[in-house]
Amino acid sequence: MIDAISSELVRGAGETIQATSKTAVQAFLPTAAGASVGFDSVFNQVVIDAVSNLKAGEAASINGIRGKASAQQVVEAVMSAEQTLQMAIAVRDKVVAAYQEVSRMAI
Numbered sequence: 001m002i003d004a005i006s007s008e009l010v011r012g013a014g015e016t017i018q019a020t021s022k023t024a025v026q027a028f029l030p031t032a033a034g035a036s037v038g039f040d041s042v043f044n045q046v047v048i049d050a051v052s053n054l055k056a057g058e059a060a061s062i063n064g065i066r067g068k069a070s071a072q073q074v075v076e077a078v079m080s081a082e083q084t085l086q087m088a089i090a091v092r093d094k095v096v097a098a099y100q101e102v103s104r105m106a107i
Contacts, residue, residue, distance in 0.1 A: 050084045050085075050087070050088055053080060053081055053084040054081045054084055054085060056077055056080075056081065057077045057078050057080060057081025057082075057084075058081070059077075060073055060074050060076075060077030060078065061074055061077070061078060
């Protein structure tokens, strides 16, 4: 299920996203040349972080079923994954609404 969600997010972003070792904080920092990082790289990093958070929630659930994780760890991971999924859905809804607004504009 998580792989289907991640494929959907990547397809929605319009390009293939590969995992990097950057953190979200580093994505917002200026580059060495003094130019700011582009929106696409920040968005890509946010998507990567969201997918990894969802996968961590799923892994914690599986570990909880196997008895390798406590109930508290499972609940925390699943709640974090749920919050990430709700954020992704809210962003998607805003993008769709913005597209619809632009498509209604007179040329």
